[in-house]
Amino acid sequence: MGAKALVLLSGGQDSTTALFWAKKRFGSVEAVSFDYGQRHRVELKSAAGIAKMAGVKQTVIKISEYKAIQNSALLDPEAPTSARHKLNKKLPATFVPGRNILFLTAAAALAYTKKIGNIVIGVSQVDYSGYPDCRRGFIKSMQRSLSLGMEFPVTIHTPLIKLNKKETVLLAKKLGVLDYMAYTHTCYEGKKPGCGRCPACRLRAKGFKEAGIADPLGMDI
Numbered sequence: 712m713g714a715k716a717l718v719l720l721s722g723g724q725d726s727t728t729a730l731f732w733a734k735k736r737f738g739s740v741e742a743v744s745f746d747y748g749q750r751h752r753v754e755l756k757s758a759a760g761i762a763k764m765a766g767v768k769q770t771v772i773k774i775s776e777y778k779a780i781q782n783s784a785l786l787d788p789e790a791p792t793s794a795r796h797k798l799n800k801k802l803p804a805t806f807v808p809g810r811n812i813l814f815l816t817a818a819a820a821l822a823y824t825k826k827i828g829n830i831v832i833g834v835s836q837v838d839y840s841g842y843p844d845c846r847r848g849f850i851k852s853m854q855r856s857l858s859l860g861m862e863f864p865v866t867i868h869t870p871l872i873k874l875n876k877k878e879t880v881l882l883a884k885k886l887g888v889l890d891y892m893a894y895t896h897t898c899y900e901g902k903k904p905g906c907g908r909c910p911a912c913r914l915r916a917k918g919f920k921e922a923g924i925a926d927p928l929g930m931d932i
């Protein structure tokens with residue numbers, strides 16, 4: 712239990728669940744969040760609040776210039792979040808090309824300086840929005856690249872990779888941290904507690920409904 716872990720914390724339901732999973736599993740846990748120019752600053756507020764409540768040190772890395780070279784509905788306030796991606800119709804408009812590559816690279820560099828050998832990311836390849844950078848093959852490949860590129864053995868843990876939204880809710884219940892879900896942010900439209908209509912709100916509502924648990928966020932659909 713002496714091992715240290717760095718958790719990527721966006722302030723959403725999945726990364727918050729992953730944070731508490733890591734707290735149970737590792738002796739010492741820190742969080743890293745990214746200001747990548749996302750439309751909804753509320754996300755960063757949630758992440759800071761959750762890190763504080765969980766009693767973990769949080770580092771915020773500013774990469775807001777990233778939006779200058781990117782195309783995503785999560786970066787463009789004018790773009791509809793439920794459409795298909797402009798550059799790849801197979802993917803949702805909310806796909807941010809290269810996001811997890813960038814996040815994991817920056818997280819691993821931070822982990823390196825802190826001698827933290829474990830990185831935790833709350834991606835899921837089930838019930839997710841079709842993002843290619845949430846799949847196991849990508850994570851494995853990143854782990855290898857980062858370990859080789861920094862000559863630093865880093866392990867990327869993905870506690871949610873095989874879980875659907877219902878199972879993620881049940882994991883939060885098992886960890887005894889459902890109450891913290893009231894402080895998470897999910898909505899692609901940046902609404903609090905949630906617009907109830909965007910794909911992220913719908914997926915969250917489905918998960919809680921199937922788990923038979925009321926969402927502590929109090930979102931009404």
Ligand code: ZN
Nearest residue numbers: 898906909912
């Ligand atoms: Zn919404």
